[in-house]
Amino acid sequence: MNVRVLSFARVREVLSSGQMTLDLADGATAADLWSALERGCPPLRELAASTRIARNGRVVDGCEPLRDGDEIALLPPVGGG
Amino acid sequence: MNVRVLSFARVREVLSSGQMTLDLADGATAADLWSALERGCPPLRELAASTRIARNGRVVDGCEPLRDGDEIALLPPVGGG
Amino acid sequence: MRLAIVREPIDVERLRREVERDDFGGVTVFVGVVRCRDDDGRSVTGLSYEAFEPMAIAAFEAIAGEARERWSGVALAIEHRIGDLSVGEVAVAVAAAAVHREAAFAACRYAIDQLKQRAPIWKKERYADGSGRWKENACGR
Amino acid sequence: MRLAIVREPIDVERLRREVERDDFGGVTVFVGVVRCRDDDGRSVTGLSYEAFEPMAIAAFEAIAGEARERWSGVALAIEHRIGDLSVGEVAVAVAAAAVHREAAFAACRYAIDQLKQRAPIWKKERYADGSGRWKENACGR
Numbered sequence A, B: 001m002n003v004r005v006l007s008f009a010r011v012r013e014v015l016s017s018g019q020m021t022l023d024l025a026d027g028a029t030a031a032d033l034w035s036a037l038e039r040g041c042p043p044l045r046e047l048a049a050s051t052r053i054a055r056n057g058r059v060v061d062g063c064e065p066l067r068d069g070d071e072i073a074l075l076p077p078v079g080g081g
Numbered sequence C, D: 001m002r003l004a005i006v007r008e009p010i011d012v013e014r015l016r017r018e019v020e021r022d023d024f025g026g027v028t029v030f031v032g033v034v035r036c037r038d039d040d041g042r043s044v045t046g047l048s049y050e051a052f053e054p055m056a057i058a059a060f061e062a063i064a065g066e067a068r069e070r071w072s073g074v075a076l077a078i079e080h081r082i083g084d085l086s087v088g089e090v091a092v093a094v095a096a097a098a099v100h101r102e103a104a105f106a107a108c109r110y111a112i113d114q115l116k117q118r119a120p121i122w123k124k125e126r127y128a129d130g131s132g133r134w135k136e137n138a139c140g141r
Helices: A009-015 A030-040 A042-047 B009-015 B030-040 B042-047 C012-018 C053-070 C101-118 D012-018 D053-070 D101-118
Strands: A002-007 A019-023 A052-055 A058-060 A071-075 B002-007 B019-023 B052-055 B058-060 B071-075 C003-006 C026-033 C044-051 C075-081 C083-086 C090-098 C121-127 C132-135 D003-006 D026-033 D044-051 D075-081 D083-086 D090-098 D121-127 D132-135
Touching (some): A002 A009, A002 A030, A009 A071, A019 A030, A030 A042, A030 A052, A030 A071, B002 B030, B009 B042, B009 B071, B009 C121, B019 B030, B030 B052, C003 C053, C012 C026, C012 C075, C012 C090, C026 D101, C044 C075, C053 C075, C053 C101, C075 C101, C101 D026, C101 D101, D003 D053, D012 D075, D012 D090, D053 D101, D075 D101, D090 D101
Parallel strands (some): A002 A071, B002 B071, C003 C075, D003 D075
Antiparallel strands (some): A002 A019, A052 A058, A052 A071, B052 B058, B052 B071, C026 C090, C044 C121, C075 C090, C121 C132, D075 D090, D121 D132
16 A cells, blocks of 8 residues: 655654655554654664654554555654744 | 822813812822812712822822922822723 | 833834844733723723823833843833724733743733733723713722 | 744734734734744754644644633634744744633633644754754643
8 A cells, every 4th residue: 555654854854855655565554654664764763752643634653554545744843933 | 389280080070170280388288189179179079089199200198298399190090901 | 112102003013023132032912902892791982091191101111120120131012092992993002022932921911910000091981872981990099 | 713824924913903803802912033042042043944734724723722612702813934934033923812811811822832832843943054953842742
């Protein structure tokens, strides 16, 4: 299945891309997606603890199953205002 | 001695005048001034408890002696803002 | 710092810019507006304000000084309009700026609260039938 | 009610007018401004903001709804700018209006506090030497 991945701020800089499409095995979870990203980009590891994952606009935890066509956003700690 | 009397809001309306000059006996106090005003305008009496008296820009109590040339302001409860 | 009694409409944006400084990160502005109903539900057509101007300005200066001392370095500007105002018009504006928002909020709130208690300013509510009534603030004595 | 992420300068006066209503007597506006120094005393030339816009707007809507419920009937408008901002420019403005000032102050403060904690918006401080650093808010995780 394919999911669209949006990333922001520090995570975007580490990934060198704000937007990508990932091909994941059916049944993959949010945590599996993060692991796949870390494999391709090891420096991402140190952001794991502070980055929240949103699936279709809602923050989820790692065990959340993903579905084809999902929009996943990687959200580092916020700094608005 | 002569003092200038400024009045505001309800007090001004009761006195029918925002500004007047009063001729007082030497040694008159703020309380004496108020009594003189009440004699000329009895309805003022019910405002006595709530009206503060300022002498030359500073709120004083009734025993404050007045001097020739003073500017006295009669200040009902405020309602700014 | 602008501390003024004015007869013309208050320029809120200008007041906000008065307190700006390069090292300030937060500005809080409070605007008091003439509303169409009083607390008893009575319909109001407007408010008439008057002030004893020199003592009102002196009160603004005292309040601003107290705020600067209490919230170190905060900048404060106050403008109060007098005369006849209609519903929706701005009667008073207070702008407070500081490095952080906590002080900007606290100083702005302090200034409007103190102004309502201490500044020699009076307002008369005007009603549709042509009558009016002087309105005191709580703690306005 | 205006709840927006914008790329152009924020019109604070317009935002204030958004929340006006005939029966409201108080409006509190908070403006967050880019300052020339950070909390460590380092000289800042500007801030670069980015947002995940749909979730940021959803956060603004949730915050405005909470405020309306908590301070019955309060009106709230929020605008946050993104992109590259210079020192002195307005990054965020919150306007809250209510019948009385207590609710206007409380709702405005609530909104900016919650925005800083919850809205998916990020800022990078830019320094004179060309470097930069992402700055998190306290409780921004």
